[in-house]
Amino acid sequence: MIREVLRYPDRRLKLPAVPVGAPGPAIRRLAADMLDTARSFPRTVGIAAPQVGELWRVAYVDCTGHKKVPDALGPLWLIDPVIVESSGEEIGREGCLSLPEITANVRRATHVTVDATDLDGGRRRITTSGFEARVILHEMDHLDGILILDRVASLALDVFARKR
Amino acid sequence: MNEIVVTAVGADRPGIVAALTGALLEIGGNLEETRAALLRGSFATVLAVAVPEGTGVAEVEAALAPVAAELGLGLWVGAAAPKPAGPPLQRCVVSVYGADRPGIVHGMSGALADHGANIIDLSARLVGEPPIYVLGIEIELPAGASPSGLAGALAPVADAHGVELTLEAESDEVM
Numbered sequence: 548m549i550r551e552v553l554r555y556p557d558r559r560l561k562l563p564a565v566p567v568g569a570p571g572p573a574i575r576r577l578a579a580d581m582l583d584t585a586r587s588f589p590r591t592v593g594i595a596a597p598q599v600g601e602l603w604r605v606a607y608v609d610c611t612g613h614k615k616v617p618d619a620l621g622p623l624w625l626i627d628p629v630i631v632e633s634s635g636e637e638i639g640r641e642g643c644l645s646l647p648e649i650t651a652n653v654r655r656a657t658h659v660t661v662d663a664t665d666l667d668g669g670r671r672r673i674t675t676s677g678f679e680a681r682v683i684l685h686e687m688d689h690l691d692g693i694l695i696l697d698r699v700a701s702l703a704l705d706v707f708a709r710k711r
Numbered sequence: 712m713n714e715i716v717v718t719a720v721g722a723d724r725p726g727i728v729a730a731l732t733g734a735l736l737e738i739g740g741n742l743e744e745t746r747a748a749l750l751r752g753s754f755a756t757v758l759a760v761a762v763p764e765g766t767g768v769a770e771v772e773a774a775l776a777p778v779a780a781e782l783g784l785g786l787w788v789g790a791a792a793p794k795p796a797g798p799p800l801q802r803c804v805v806s807v808y809g810a811d812r813p814g815i816v817h818g819m820s821g822a823l824a825d826h827g828a829n830i831i832d833l834s835a836r837l838v839g840e841p842p843i844y845v846l847g848i849e850i851e852l853p854a855g856a857s858p859s860g861l862a863g864a865l866a867p868v869a870d871a872h873g874v875e876l877t878l879e880a881e882s883d884e885v886m
Contacts, residue, residue, distance in 0.1 A: 650882070
């Protein structure tokens with residue numbers, strides 16, 4: 548089911564989400580809704596549960612077919628994700644479903660290793676770099692109530708109006 | 712509401728924005744978009760302000776004139792131009808840097824105009840020692856034009872001015 552995507556200034560986007568533990572039927576239903584919702588918007592590469600108003604630590608990333616990610620890992624479920632290692636840094640432009648009118652330049656690690664629970668309950672280690680790492684870090688920020696506007700060096704210079 | 716644009720420029724000092732916005736607030740104005748910059752010692756601001764029906768350019772100018780006179784600002788007040796209509800256009804950021812020399816901005820902006828690209832934001836300054844001229848331009852491409860095509864057209868202009876140039880299309884993916 549396609550859910551409504553919260554837009555800032557909805558305060559729920561600024562709240563930390565709670566850990567899931569072992570994903571049960573409710574989380575799997577939430578995951579299905581997140582997938583439907585992400586697919587309902589063009590060019591969506593990720594979504595986090597707080598964006599549909601559910602304060603669980605669940606995020607979804609899929610950069611498959613994206614020109615910046617020729618070797619994408621495919622659809623990734625990130626439940627209770629934890630950064631194990633990160634290195635490098637690079638500034639890149641990001642757009643967010645919850646801030647649809649803007650894009651912003653955000654500094655992120657270029658290489659990241661994350662431990663996360665998959666929908667089947669197994670704990671996995673994910674190592675990636677570049678744009679896919681950026682998307683993972685963006686979605687993980689949503690689980691802590693952090694938006695791209697919290698990450699820019701300068702609200703004056705690093706935030707841009709989207710195409711009118 | 713009437714849409715009015717105000718520009719004010721003058722020698723920088725604390726309180727310019729506070730004085731201008733205070734006078735606009737007094738006549739029921741609501742700031743919609745505001746930009747300001749300090750260029751060397753000169754402060755410049757552009758304010759797009761919505762004012763109540765019945766308040767026009769003359770009333771806004773009358774409200775701001777005493778402030779401008781007191782602060783020594785050059786003031787211009789006019790009706791806002793209509794917002795552009797039509798389908799969204801591809802946006803790109805053009806980044807240029809190199810040794811300072813006359814004609815870089817003109818060369819780049821001329822080449823952009825020749826290709827129908829519309830400048831929507833521009834900032835240029837000298838940084839560091841020895842000074843490096845850095846120029847950032849955000850543009851909208853004409854419908855049907857490609858970022859790579861424009862980048863190819865700009866490359867010889869950059870070469871002629873001895874500067875480095877990159878053109879990056881605004882990404883449209885969302886997270």
